[in-house]
Amino acid sequence: MSKVSDPQRALIAATSVPSLPRHVKLRHDAARNRWTILAPERVLTPDAIALDILRLCDGKRSVEEIADALVDQYAAPKERILSDVTNLLQDLADKGVITA
Amino acid sequence: MSEAARLEHEPAAGLEPPLGLLAELTHRCPLQCPYCSNPLSLERVNAELSTEAWSDVLAQAAELGVLQLHLSGGEPTVRRDLAQIVAQAARVGLYTNLITAGVLLTRERLEDLVANGLDHVQISIQDSNPGNADRIAQYAGGHGKKLEVARWAKDLNLPLTLNAPIHRQNIDSLPGIIELALLLGAQRLEVAHVQYYGWALQNRQALMPTRAQVLASAERVAEARARLKGVLVIDFVVPDYYARRPKPCMGGWGRGIITITPSGKVLPCHAAQTIEGLHFENVRERSLPEIWQHSQAFTAFRGTDWMREPCRSCEFRELDWGGCRCQALAFTGAAANADPACEKSPHHAAFTEVAHRESQAPPEAFAFRRPSPPPGAR
Numbered sequence: 001m002s003k004v005s006d007p008q009r010a011l012i013a014a015t016s017v018p019s020l021p022r023h024v025k026l027r028h029d030a031a032r033n034r035w036t037i038l039a040p041e042r043v044l045t046p047d048a049i050a051l052d053i054l055r056l057c058d059g060k061r062s063v064e065e066i067a068d069a070l071v072d073q074y075a076a077p078k079e080r081i082l083s084d085v086t087n088l089l090q091d092l093a094d095k096g097v098i099t100a
Numbered sequence: 101m102s103e104a105a106r107l108e109h110e111p112a113a114g115l116e117p118p119l120g121l122l123a124e125l126t127h128r129c130p131l132q133c134p135y136c137s138n139p140l141s142l143e144r145v146n147a148e149l150s151t152e153a154w155s156d157v158l159a160q161a162a163e164l165g166v167l168q169l170h171l172s173g174g175e176p177t178v179r180r181d182l183a184q185i186v187a188q189a190a191r192v193g194l195y196t197n198l199i200t201a202g203v204l205l206t207r208e209r210l211e212d213l214v215a216n217g218l219d220h221v222q223i224s225i226q227d228s229n230p231g232n233a234d235r236i237a238q239y240a241g242g243h244g245k246k247l248e249v250a251r252w253a254k255d256l257n258l259p260l261t262l263n264a265p266i267h268r269q270n271i272d273s274l275p276g277i278i279e280l281a282l283l284l285g286a287q288r289l290e291v292a293h294v295q296y297y298g299w300a301l302q303n304r305q306a307l308m309p310t311r312a313q314v315l316a317s318a319e320r321v322a323e324a325r326a327r328l329k330g331v332l333v334i335d336f337v338v339p340d341y342y343a344r345r346p347k348p349c350m351g352g353w354g355r356g357i358i359t360i361t362p363s364g365k366v367l368p369c370h371a372a373q374t375i376e377g378l379h380f381e382n383v384r385e386r387s388l389p390e391i392w393q394h395s396q397a398f399t400a401f402r403g404t405d406w407m408r409e410p411c412r413s414c415e416f417r418e419l420d421w422g423g424c425r426c427q428a429l430a431f432t433g434a435a436a437n438a439d440p441a442c443e444k445s446p447h448h449a450a451f452t453e454v455a456h457r458e459s460q461a462p463p464e465a466f467a468f469r470r471p472s473p474p475p476g477a478r
Contacts, residue, residue, distance in 0.1 A: 007282060009330030023219050023259035023287075025195060031117045031165030038195040040220040040261055040288055041335070043119050043167055094330045096287050 012063060012090040014082060016100040019059030024097050026054055039097055049074075050092075053085055057098055063089060115402075117165025118392060121194075122172055122359040122370060123154070125185070129175040131201050132238035132468035133226065135265055135300035135307060138174060139373055142471050147363040151181040153384065155188045157360065160388040162192035166358070169194040174362070177204045183216045190217025197222060199263075202249035203242050210252050221253050222261040222290075228276030236269065238468050250284040261288040266317060267307035268459060274317055278324045281332055289332055291321055293339035297371040297426050299469050306463040308455050314342050341455035345416070346423025346439035353401035353425060358392060366391045368398050371426040375435045401425050401435070408436050410444040 012018070020026060025038040026046075035051050037044040046054060052073070056066040067082040074081060092098045127142040149157070158169065169189050176182055177200055189196045197220045198213065210221075223246055226233035233243035253260045262281045266274065274291065281289040293314065294300045294307050309317075321336045328334070340347065350357050350369045359367040364383040372378060378397040392398060400406065404417050411422040422428075423439025431440045432447045440451035 007285075007328075007331040011330075021259070022257065025219070027167075027193070029165070029167060031163075036167060038167055038219075040197060040222075040259055041168075041290075096333050 010093045010100050012086050012093055012100055014062065014064040014067075014086070016063050016089070017059060017061065018057040018063065018066075018089050018093070018098045018100040020054070020057060020097070021099050037097060039095075042095075042097075044097070049084075050088060053088060054092075054098075057089075063100075115393065116355070118161075118356055118358045119166065120168045120170065120357045121158075121161045121166045122170045122357060123157075123176075123185075124172055124174060124359065124361050124370070125154070125176045125179045125182070126362050127174040127471075128178045129173055129201065129469070130178075130203055130239055131175070131242065132470060133224075133236060133265070133299075134303040134466040134468050135267065135294045136469040137295075137298060137300075137370055138469070139298055139371070140302070142174075143362045148179075149360075149362065149364045149383070151184050153364065154181075154185050157364075157383050157388060158185070158188050158194060159192050160383075161358070162194055164389045164392060167195060168197065170197045170199055172199040175201050175204060177202075177209070183209075183212050186213055186218050187216040195219050200224075200249075201237070201242070202246045203239060205249050205252075207252045210249065210258070211256060214256050214258050218258065220259045220261065222263050223250055223253075224263045224265070225277065225280070226265070227270040228273045228280045229270075232270060232273070236466075247280075247284065250286070254285045260284065260286045261290060262286045263290040263292060265292050265294050266309075267294045268309040268313065268463060269307065271309050271313050271317055274320050278320070278328075278332075278334070282328070287333060288335065290335045290337070291317070292335070292337040293317070295337070295340065297374070297424075297430070299467070301430060302467050304454075305458040305461065306466050308341065308459040309339070310459040311342050311456065313459075314339060339455075340424070340427065340439070340441035341451060343441045344443045346420050346441040348420045349424035349427075349439070352421035354392075354398040355402065355421070358388070366395065366397075368401070369424075369426065372397065374426050375429050406436055408438075410442075411438050414444065 027036055027038055029036040035046060037046055056069055063086055067078060067085050070081050071078050089098060093100060126148055127138050186196055196218050198218055199222045202223045225246055226236040230243040234240055250260055264277045296304050300307060321334055325334050354368045359370045365380045367380055378400055380397050381391045381395045407422055411417050423441055425435040428437045428439050429435040431451055438445040440447040
């Protein structure tokens with residue numbers, strides 16, 4: 001079998017435009033009254049911050065624009081927010097929950 | 101299935117609703133894998149639930165709080181009404197995962213399933229070597245057909261998991277299996293060491309790898325995970341026989357997962373019928389929420405009250421829930437004993453010794469999965 005070299009890890013940068021792939025669903029779970037991420041063989045429960053970020057992953061906003069949108073809400077320096085958002089999205093990208 | 105749903109939060113007090121439903125739509129299957137997770141006594145086609153009965157069950161499941169539906173078998177594509185069942189699952193908001201061998205699918209049928217709301221497909225492979233794969237499944241040309249179906253899934257933008265049950269007769273192909281998952285564009289690969297219940301227990305001697313092989317497979321998976329981070333998610337299930345601590349089987353009995361058999365029997369785990377003294381209720385006779393909450397089969401081993409020592413006073417009792425009841429019964433003679441996979445079990449040394457002894461001798465001939473129990477079935 002030939003070696004495969006093309007698939008690449010998505011590295012999240014300020015200019016990346018993240019979105020949820022079709023097979024990942026952010027859904028309100030009525031029975032437990034919380035939001036949930038449904039993915040193949042995974043049920044993840046995002047915390048409040050992750051949920052705010054995921055809701056902004058619309059395939060239009062860049063990571064920087066997502067951080068901008070959160071600055072007021074979290075009353076923290078933008079650099080700090082951008083760094084936190086980037087780290088969280090990288091983790092979710094490595095888990096296959098977002099694409100960018 | 102080993103990890104039907106993964107809960108990443110602290111369990112709340114009291115009874116939570118189930119996250120996952122494993123729907124065994126049929127026990128019919130064109131393959132004859134010797135480690136099949138179906139019971140030795142397979143249910144017949146004339147006992148299977150109707151489309152309407154499944155539709156009702158799926159609505160009840162969603163109402164109860166089930167989030168993920170695993171459409172399994174047997175081979176679920178044997179059912180001509182599969183697209184209707186998928187459509188109903190999507191209608192009631194369940195995340196639908198089709199667990200299939202793939203060999204009966206056409207491209208048109210797969211397109212139709214996607215159009216009806218299928219979220220994800222999991223295709224099993226027996227090996228990366230086509231000849232050995234077809235020998236294990238006893239289905240000529242099966243491996244090639246699976247690869248074709250995997251390519252259709254990719255074309256249709258349907259996310260794909262490749263599931264590879266691992267044992268001594270394919271473990272050397274692990275690097276090839278990982279490359280195959282990449283080649284096919286799978287998002288996930290399950291490298292799942294065979295668990296020894298049902299058919300696999302019948303064939304344990306012919307399937308059991310050596311400890312050295314298992315350790316080597318863990319190293320290969322660790323290397324591949326590091327190399328393929330962000331490209332391929334690899335789930336790795338180790339064989340209990342070489343473990344020191346038991347797995348939290350099903351996430352704990354009656355805690356997260358429901359299995360429904362083709363005829364409508366509701367089980368806390370797909371192998372639960374091996375345990376004598378349990379009474380399994382049927383969705384034809386009682387509602388799913390009532391069965392989940394109250395049926396004897398679900399309450400028998402739910403929580404920790406049923407536990408004996410060493411489980412009862414163990415600090416891990418609410419982490420591993422005493423491991424697997426079916427394995428405890430099969431190996432120690434009592435389902436309420438600790439899983440012998442646990443090093444605290446008085447049966448652990450004998451359990452490990454069985455694996456060591458069986459893996460050293462040349463493999464016996466397989467007893468392939470067939471619709472009536474093989475001679476000498478336990």
